[in-house]
Amino acid sequence: MALGKNYDGQDCSLASALEVIGERWTLLVIRDAMYGVRRFADFQAHLDIPKAVLSQRLSALVAAGLLERRRYQDAPPRDEYVLTPVGRELWIPVLSLGQWGERHLAGNGPRRLFHHATCDTRLDAVSFCATCRRSVPIEEVEVRPGPGLCDDMRRDQVSLALRKPHRLLAPILTR
Amino acid sequence: MALGKNYDGQDCSLASALEVIGERWTLLVIRDAMYGVRRFADFQAHLDIPKAVLSQRLSALVAAGLLERRRYQDAPPRDEYVLTPVGRELWIPVLSLGQWGERHLAGNGPRRLFHHATCDTRLDAVSFCATCRRSVPIEEVEVRPGPGLCDDMRRDQVSLALRKPHRLLAPILTR
DNA sequence: GGCATGAGTTCAATGACCGAACCGACGACG
DNA sequence: CGTCGTCGGTTCGGTCATTGAACTCATGCC
Numbered sequence: 001m002a003l004g005k006n007y008d009g010q011d012c013s014l015a016s017a018l019e020v021i022g023e024r025w026t027l028l029v030i031r032d033a034m035y036g037v038r039r040f041a042d043f044q045a046h047l048d049i050p051k052a053v054l055s056q057r058l059s060a061l062v063a064a065g066l067l068e069r070r071r072y073q074d075a076p077p078r079d080e081y082v083l084t085p086v087g088r089e090l091w092i093p094v095l096s097l098g099q100w101g102e103r104h105l106a107g108n109g110p111r112r113l114f115h116h117a118t119c120d121t122r123l124d125a126v127s128f129c130a131t132c133r134r135s136v137p138i139e140e141v142e143v144r145p146g147p148g149l150c151d152d153m154r155r156d157q158v159s160l161a162l163r164k165p166h167r168l169l170a171p172i173l174t175r
Numbered sequence: 176m177a178l179g180k181n182y183d184g185q186d187c188s189l190a191s192a193l194e195v196i197g198e199r200w201t202l203l204v205i206r207d208a209m210y211g212v213r214r215f216a217d218f219q220a221h222l223d224i225p226k227a228v229l230s231q232r233l234s235a236l237v238a239a240g241l242l243e244r245r246r247y248q249d250a251p252p253r254d255e256y257v258l259t260p261v262g263r264e265l266w267i268p269v270l271s272l273g274q275w276g277e278r279h280l281a282g283n284g285p286r287r288l289f290h291h292a293t294c295d296t297r298l299d300a301v302s303f304c305a306t307c308r309r310s311v312p313i314e315e316v317e318v319r320p321g322p323g324l325c326d327d328m329r330r331d332q333v334s335l336a337l338r339k340p341h342r343l344l345a346p347i348l349t350r
Numbered sequence: 351g352g353c354a355t356g357a358g359t360t361c362a363a364t365g366a367c368c369g370a371a372c373c374g375a376c377g378a379c380g
Numbered sequence: 381c382g383t384c385g386t387c388g389g390t391t392c393g394g395t396c397a398t399t400g401a402a403c404t405c406a407t408g409c410c
Contacts, residue, residue, distance in 0.1 A: 016281045027193060093271040
């Protein structure tokens with residue numbers, strides 16, 4: 001059976017989710033949007049993704065309501081892409097999946113550490129703050145470079161910006 | 176840039192995870208293995224997945240250490256596929272992603288409910304039991320049909336088995 | 351006017367998915 | 381013994397998705 005773009009025949013919520021975020025590159029685009037990437041060129045440079053694929057993914061995420069397109073300049077017309085509240089709620093699945101990858105696959109120690117921005121506590125794999133004893137929404141999370149982040153790696157502006165602690169969702173303004 | 180099967184060039188744990196579970200169908204296979212599906216024919220019938228794709232996915236998951244292949248019969252030789260502890264640890268990402276899909280995309284109410292098998296409490300989107308005040312591992316979870324599950328749907332043996340409460344990981348033995 | 355930049359679009363080659371058919375090794379049955 | 385059914389695949393050619401490279405358009409700047 002053709003799974004199809006819309007996962008016909010699969011009667012479950014997971015399939016519905018995969019229908020939106022299951023294509024190649026999509027979850028990485030969402031992850032970058034969580035870091036605060038907003039501009040086409042920044043997504044493209046940081047992910048090194050083919051432009052045609054990025055264009056299609058961004059449009060699909062806008063159509064699905066996970067990103068919204070915002071005009072940031074009129075002449076020439078320039079749009080940026082910002083996570084909606086629906087998109088933001090993917091924070092826990094994205095975090096927990098990344099932590100699973102880090103624990104079982106990655107090696108070299110954690111590349112990114114996620115902290116509760118207000119009390120500085122490092123969060124667990126489901127964004128739980130042990131100090132405040134509550135789950136922390138993405139709006140209150142700060143990402144920091146971890147010991148596994150190599151210094152000789154990416155030179156795009158987003159990678160450079162993420163070498164310092166950075167509040168999630170805060171725009172990474174590269175120009 | 177070619178993302179490649181091994182997500183070359185992506186320096187992050189999420190990409191490592193997607194390298195293993197990011198292909199079409201893979202996460203649905205893992206989800207079925209969590210329900211207790213073990214036999215090739217059962218995965219195939221429940222998911223209605225092309226056999227060649229299923230065969231490749233199962234082999235890849237075995238190679239990656241998420242599933243193990245077990246001989247359940249010698250004449251003729253017959254293997255089944257069982258989640259390893261590494262595969263089981265995908266429970267939270269899979270659950271939270273499914274809950275996101277249910278909340279924002281699915282409609283018709285929840286098709287599956289997940290309960291703490293020992294105290295009967297319904298679990299939240301990160302498998303937290305509010306009664307016991309702890310996160311519940313997959314080994315202690317029971318899946319039940321929810322109000323959104325249609326009675327006129329799938330007729331494969333796995334779907335029929337899941338119409339009753341069923342302990343996760345417990346083998347669904349259809350023959 | 352020429353060049354650089356940003357946000358794409360186009361296109362042909364390659365790889366992944368898919369439906370359909372097929373295969374081999376049994377066990378069951380008449 | 382021969383035939384059929386079942387299981388766990390394998391094969392194959394057509395369709396779709398991804399990709400690298402080139403290109404386009406609309407600006408602003410020098």
